[in-house]
Amino acid sequence: MGKAMRTSIFALLAVGCSEFEIKDTTSAYDDLQNDGVPDIEVAPFVIDFPNLDAAASLQATEVVTVSNVGTNVLQISDIYLADPNAPFTIDALSTPLISPGEGAQFSITFSPDTARANSTSVLIDSNDPDTPVAEVQLNGVGVAPVIEVTPSTYDFGTLYIGCDSSQPLTITNAGTADLIVSGFSFSTASTDLTFDSMETEFGSLPWTLAPSEEAAVTIDYSPLDEILDEAFLTITSNDPYTSDVLVTQKGMGDIFATQEDNFEQPIKGMTDIIFAVDRSCSMDDDIESVQDNFGTFVTVLDELDADYHVAATVEDNGCINGPDLYIDNTFDAAQAENAITTMINLGGSYGSNTEMAFMLLEATLAESLDPSGCNYGLVRDDATLAVVGISDEVEQSINSWSSYVTLFQSLKQDPDDVVIHAVGGDYPGGCTNAQGWTNEPYTGMYEATVATGGLFLSICAQDWGAYLEDLAEGSAADLSSFGLSEPPVPQTIVVKLNGVTTSVGWEYNESTNSVEFDPDNIPVGGDTIDVTYSVAGNCSQ
Structure with a gap:
């Protein structure tokens, strides 16, 4: 019984015997409610949208028809997406009440925002008793580049100051269209973190990466202090969903140790120089050239303001020939040439050690250290020691070159105060001089020059004036260089000259682990030089 019929009956009972014609006031809608049921039908029930370029903001729209194949009015109460985050939008239904045999329509638009296969359903709530929720399956693929950067965050941890570490950031195109990387923006308040765009390897921007292709x-990170360092890198691309990707890095430095080295510049640099000369007959021309140009040698030493002792040894017993034990800065050039000529004694007979420079030097040094020795006073404890071997033959001493290097270095508190020079046949193949003489490589002596940082000069070039000048400069005590006791972090070195910090006129030489002053800024005698620095830690820990 409909509501209108129930109302009429209630009215009749209220008036008792009053005559009223009972009329059915049920509307057509109520009749249908009583007499039939709605039945929903949707078409299509599956929609496969075309693949769309998300970067170009393309869209596709399809129409869904909702039909009532039942016998009563179909009421649509709601239309919505099963996944509200899916890139589909629904327009309004043309009418929410659909009579039997009629239909209504609504449209669905696919607007992909990135490269992804999207699947969801449109759900239609109605008064259909059998199918209260009808479903339309939606499928659509977005075609677009997708940028992925790994790692997105990176912590270098704690590194000793002076150590360094590198972390690659991999840029991958995880999408289905070309990714165009167009820019980098690196931001940090620290100079300890630096960015390398690797454009030397991958070329200048922009980069085009095909799907699944990578670049890095x-x-x-090279910390120079104990302050937390942070950096931020933004990578810009044509990814329509994430055009700017931010990745972060951080790290901390730690001081392994600090060191202070103190020096006082001597008034003059003291150096002792001993030539071991091969007096075999094939050496006559070379020896005469040495003697004739020796004035150049002492002149250069004088110009360097060196405090020097110079001698030449040729005898098996190690004793220096002639009345002068050594040449020093009281000799003029002519006197020095006369003295060296007497020491070499070219016309004298040579012994068994003439082509054994190391053994000649060993004997000479032994006689100079013994207070009763024939050379006592030649070598001074606080002077640097330079020895020079000159020969056109292979070095033939009975022991290995390395054993002699160790022996000579043991004479000084600092092994770096010993340097070995040589003039001989080119290493490793020998050489032929202007007179056509073939000279064997000066093996043994060559290796010793390398081990001690000395000069090796070709005997075939025969430019003895220049050679002796080079040997003088290479043998004089170096007043411009101050060796450090520990390996430093170069950027932390602080130099004080007479207590005042100075940042100019010097540089750190890694190969010699020393602070070196340029010629115009060499400290004068009596100056104090204090060097403080952070000690380089073990970077493998």
């Missing part, structure tokens, strides 16, 4: 950039 690098963040380098």
Whole structure:
């Protein structure tokens, strides 16, 4: 019984015997409610949208028809997406009440925002008793580049100051269209973190990466303090969903140790120089050239303001020939040439050690250290020691070159105060001089020059004036260089000259682990030089 019919009956009972014609006031809608049921039908029930370029903001729209194949009015109460985050939008239904045999329509638009296969359903709530929720399956693929950067965050941890570490950042195109990387923006308040765009390897921007292709950039970290360092890198691309990707890096430095080295510049640099000369007959021309140009040698030493002792040894017993034990800065050039000529004694007979420079030097040094020795006073404890071997033959001493290097270095508190020079046949193949003489490589002596940082000069070039000048400069005590006791972190070195910090006129030489002053800024005698620095830690820990 409909509501209108129930109302009429209630009215009749209320008036008792009053005559009223009972009329059915049920509307057509109520009749249908009583007499039939709605039945929903949707078409299509599956929609496969075309693949769309998300970067170009393309869209596709399809129409869904909702039909009532039942016998009563179909009421649509709601239309919505099963996944509200899916890139589909629904327009309004043309009418929410659909009579039997009628239909209504609504449209669905696919607007992909990135490269992804999207699947969801449109759900239609109605008064259909059998199918209260009808479903339309939606499928659509977005075609677009997708940028992925790994790692998105990176912590270098704690590194000793002076150590460094590099971390590559991999840029991958995880999408289905070409990724165009167009820019990098690196931001940090620290100079300890640096960015390498790797454009030397991958070329200048923009980069085009095909799907699944990768490229890499690098963040380098070299801490110089104990302050937390942070950096931020933004990578810009044509990814329509994430055009700017931010990745972060951080790290901390730690001081391994600090060191202070103190020096006082001597008034003059003291150096002792001993030539071991091969007097075999094939050496006559070379020896005469040495003697004739020796004035150049002492002149250069005088110009360097060196405090020097110079001698030449040729005898098996190690004793220096002639009345002068050594040449010093009281000799003029002519006197020095006469003295060296007497010491070499070219016309004298040579012994068994003439082509054994190391053994000649060993004997000479032994006689100079013994207070009763024939050379006592030649070598001074606080002077640097330079020895020079000159021969056109292979070095033939009975022991290995390395054993003699160790022996000579043991004479000084600092092994770096010993340097070995040589003039001989080219290493490793020998050489032929202007007179056509073939000279064997000066093996043994060559290796010793390398081990001690000395000069090796070709005997075939025969430019003895220049050679002796080079040997003088290479043998004089170096007043411009101050060796450090520990390996430093170069950027932390602080130099004080007479207590005042100075940042100019010097540089750190890694190969010699020393602070070196340029010629115009060499400290004068009596100056104090204090060098403080952070000690380089073990970077492998």
